[in-house]
Amino acid sequence: MEETRPSEIDRAPTTPGVIRVQAATGDLRLHEFRSRIFRNTRFLRVWLPPGYDDPANAALRYPLLCLNDGQNLFEPGTSFTGVEWQVDETADRLIREGMVPPMIIVGIDNSGKDRMREYMPHRSLQSMMLRVQGTRYPSFLFKEVIPFIARNYRVTSDAANTGLGGSSLGALIALYTALVRPGAIGRLLLESPSLWASNRQIIRQSRLIKRWPERVFLATGTAEAGRADKDQSMVDDVRELAAILGRAGLDDSGLRLLVDEGASHHESAWARRFPEALTFLFGRQSSTNPPADPSTLRQS
16 A cells, blocks of 8 residues: 655654644545455545534534545655645535535545456456456445445435546546446446446446436546547547437536547646546536535534
8 A cells, every 4th residue: 555655744643543734725634454255455545624623513414525536636746646635625625615515525545456357347368457456446445445434424325425537547447336236326427437448348237227326427538548539439439328318318417528628638738637536526517506504414
């Protein structure tokens, strides 16, 4: 498992097993998490909204958004490319502006060398994809990760306030999870999804699904692969998935498709689009409505 730099963390003696990240915007806590399903260890990065620990909010339960590749979300120092999604800065700002309700965001770290296997649900002819483990991911999420978060933090239990997302292969496995666990996820974020994987099997599987999350944010750039034919193929795949979602009943209030002109397959693009994604998935749909009110959060 990757190392976290000592200058950026503080092990508080009153909270054993929790690492508080000082460099983040807001309250970011790391938990070292052992998975029996994948038989490995990783960090869960739990970002808490402003006011979470205020006594006046002690009875509130919060929407939950889980995002894959947690290393890339909050800190440039842990990101694979040295560029982060700026999830903490964006969520903090949008909550304070009343654009989205206070929520808990969990970054689920990938497992490093086994990332591709864990995020690939279907076998491929490529040697490194013959022994994929992605079919285990839904159980990992719903039997291990979310129950752990629910035991330690005040999250809502209903699907409408539960979100999942990621980018690239992290989006692929998020999509797969929504397909095989219909009704368990209400918000789905798919950034530059690797729909090409395993000869586009996820697209064929998607055509059979009738029940989708209430809101889906689906985005890709036009320069994802750096080659014109592959760039166009990735855009075409995303548009095809959007058409499948439309035929299944998602209209403009439930589906946001964004084809980002000139955007590449990179954290900087996903960071730039994250404010729109978060607002669409969890915010009010109409600009004529008042901003999100924390008092509407569920009481425990």
